Amino acid sequence: MAFSRTQPIANLHGPSSLTDTHQEHPFADDTHTHHASQESVQRATPHSQADYLRWRPTYHVLPPYGWANDPCGPGYDPSTGLYHLAFQWNPKSAEWEDISWGHCVSRDLVHWVLGKEERWEEMRTVLSPTESYDREGIYTGCFVPEGPEGEEGVLSVVYTSVSHSPVRYTLPYFRGSESLSIATSSDAGRTWQRLPINPILPGAPSHLSVRAWRDPQVSTWPLLSRVLGRPEGTKYAIISGSVEDQGPNVFLYEIAQGGLTRWSFLALLVHLSPGLAKPTAWTGDLGKNWEVCNFLPHLVSLNAPDRAYMTMSTEGASRWGMQPGDVPNQGEAGRRPRWNLWMAGKMGKNGEGTPKVEHEFGGVLDHGCFYAANGFWDPVKERTISWGWILEDDLPPALRDAQAWAGVISVPRELFVLRVPHVAGTLSTPLDSIGCFDVTVEEGGLYTVETLGIRPLKEQELLRKGAREIKPAEVRLGKGNEVMHLGNPGKCWEFEGVVDVPEGTRKVGMYLRHSKDMQQCTELSFSPSAESITVSHTMAPSSLVRTMPTDAGPHTLLRYANGAREKLRIRVFCDNSVLEVFANDRFAMSCRMYPAEGADELSLFIDGEEGQGIMWDDVTVWAGLSVSGA
Incomplete structure (x- = not known):
């Protein structure tokens, strides 16, 4: 039977939704009735309860209906002890369009909830494309646990505001189509208000012929501060994209002390050698454009103290992440050729004194249908946490429409530097032929291997x-x-x-x-x-x-x-x-x-x-x- 748009989606969830029923609610001491947004939204509706539940996960983060993709604004608020996670969301259908943000909070990174008076099935958008500068979409962004001028008790998110679409690296770039905007919350993330001065950056640096420019990340970066001679608490930002005739890269900015709205462009950060043009199964394909890149400022190499780690989402790749020469089965739906990669490189300065990271080695962050990894440094347990978007591309559009939802946020993962000493070799491939390994020689002819480590977050054991x-x-x-x-x-x-x-x-x-x-x-x-x-x-x-x-x-x-x-x-x-x-x-x-x-x-x-x-x-x-x- 068909479901009317007024029928409560709660009937479709069953007992295992993402509503927190076993812990004290994060907003339990709040006496206000609040909503994630003042806007009511049109909802995607399933063809039947069976269609909705047939393949629906129970312990992953996903909205109650509609399309979900990139994780956005992950972070921790020390004033409340809450972790925050948002995601791109189209509540109207199970297809990518009219991108807004959904948002939830957690005390333990497993139980994710909305506001005190809200049920998960009544989730609303927290940012929707309503302003002239973001009317075409609220794209991916990051979380900063303070106000634009460093105010305590205020949260900020920095996001890509899109005013013209489509924005694809394969199309001529419409300058100003992607800008940078900020929204703030003074009530622990229940509601968000845009800054009156948005957009804080009208677009990419004017002297560069960009093909894409989006997905900001903001953080301190102690290694970069040492290289530039800046105070250790200096904030930096990267924006992902590509430049005509130069390929993919990240745009590096310095943020003024106590001024999240004041950004200064420093450089295109990453230097790729020509030999990286040919991908391998171990390294993945760097592609033609980068999205949702993260620098990992607290990952420290014992082999090379000037080494920087990054993750990149690459599109325009030669193929999906399979073995060399393989052609993936496109199935009934088909996937776009893209990868989620990581790289390590030497941080330094070029002849003009601007910072650069020279690619040394790298690999594949996830070998499946995972993309747009986005994370943050957890100050509570001093670790790097990352989520990704698990795609629904293998499901034909008609079945996505029938279930009225598409896309899942992965389980949280810890990223760390993995160092393995006293290695003699592998099953067959020579150590120096594995592009995701950094290999150093020990005394006695053995080796120490360094690579990026990845594992499920310890909190998943709560399940x-x-x-x-x-x-x-x-x-x-x-x-x-x-x-x-x-x-x-x-x-x-x-x-x-x-x-x-x-x-x-x-x-x-x-x-x-x-x-x-x-x-x-x-x-x-x-x-x-x-x-x-x-x-x-x-x-x-x-x-x-x-x-x-x-x-x-x-x-x-x-x-x-x-x-x-x-x-x-x-x-x-x-x-x-x-x-x-x-x-x-x-x-x-x-x-x-x-x-x-x-x-x-x-x-x-x-x-x-x-x-x-x-x-x-x-x-x-x-x-x-x-x-x-x-």
């Missing part, structure tokens, strides 16, 4: 509190090809396990969200010979989605002295149609699954030489993950 634990006494697969059924954990669960992968193993992994007859199955596998992790799908005849792309990314295991070898350490989050895979604190892959109803089984498997077996250690499944149980 285990109300889950059913499946912990087999022993997981031994003793034949060349054997499958061990772990049970039916449902649609929403977490898996953790460690396995020593023996020589000769073709692949090892799990069958998940599979039917009992295996006509419907998602396979997650690691191939030691190919040095890759792959997620592929077999779609049942009854499935509404007939084809799905295969996601794959390179991953090797390290060899140490005396023949010891690294074990494969896997952590998997399944949330109905969302799959997030992490391995060895340096690999991440986000995928979508759209299985037929009833395909909820989980099994482990090995494909190896006859008589060769493996033993999994510390296998645990937490079944029935939900924020309402945490």
